Amino acid sequence: xxxxxxxxxxxxxxxxxxxxxxxFTLDVTANTTDTTVxxxxxxxxxxxxxxxxxxxxxxxxxxxxxxxxxLRLIDGGTVALKLYPAGTTxxxxxxxxxxxxxxxxxxxxxxxxxxxxxxxxxxxxxxxxTV
Numbered sequence: 001x002x003x004x005x006x007x008x009x010x011x012x013x014x015x016x017x018x019x020x021x022x023x024f025t026l027d028v029t030a031n032t033t034d035t036t037v038x039x040x041x042x043x044x045x046x047x048x049x050x051x052x053x054x055x056x057x058x059x060x061x062x063x064x065x066x067x068x069x070x071l072r073l074i075d076g077g078t079v080a081l082k083l084y085p086a087g088t089t090x091x092x093x094x095x096x097x098x099x100x101x102x103x104x105x106x107x108x109x110x111x112x113x114x115x116x117x118x119x120x121x122x123x124x125x126x127x128x129x130t131v
Contacts, residue, residue, distance in 0.1 A: 004086035011057055012082040013067040020060035020068070022115070026083055026095055028053045028126060053097065053122035055083060061106065061114040071118045072104050078123055090131055097126040 011018040032046040062068050070079060082096040103119035 006085070008084075008087035010084040010088050012084070012088075013070050014080050016067050018057070018059065018067040018071065019062045019065040022058045022060060024055060024057045024083055026053065026055045051126075053126045054102075055081065055099070055120050055122075057118045057120070059116050059118070061116045068116070071101060071120070072116060074101050074104060076100060079120065081120060084131070088131055092131045093128070094131055095126055095128050098123045 006023070009021070009024065011021045011024055029052050031049045031052065033049050034044060035047045036043075036045045057071065059068055078098045078100060080096070081099050082094055084092060084094055086092050088094075099120035099122050101118060102121045103117075105117045107115045107117070
């Protein structure tokens with residue numbers, strides 16, 4: 001079994017890294033519909049209808065990083081996002097797709113750095129491959 005340490009992960013907008021990423025979460029959902037019919041032996045039968053994905057990215061707020069700024073805009077524009085769970089060297093894994101920023105929140109605390117949490121919703125397919 002291969003395992004990976006998260007500290008090597010990265011988030012990119014287009015081909016440029018987003019600065020100060022603390023962590024990210026990727027959720028992929030399969031939406032189904034119940035196709036069970038009468039006389040079907042009592043077991044539910046399902047069919048895949050469509051798939052969707054969302055991602056949340058937590059960063060230490062950096063007002064000089066243009067890629068963070070792009071991810072903080074809720075303007076309906078499409079962003080090309082790449083998520084790397086273990087790094088960006090050849091052979092590393094990558095999820096990528098276009099998305100829309102749907103939520104941005106900031107956390108300001110006396111005992112911490114200013115942070116931002118950005119949520120995106122996929123616009124179309126999410127691809128998985130290697131760098």
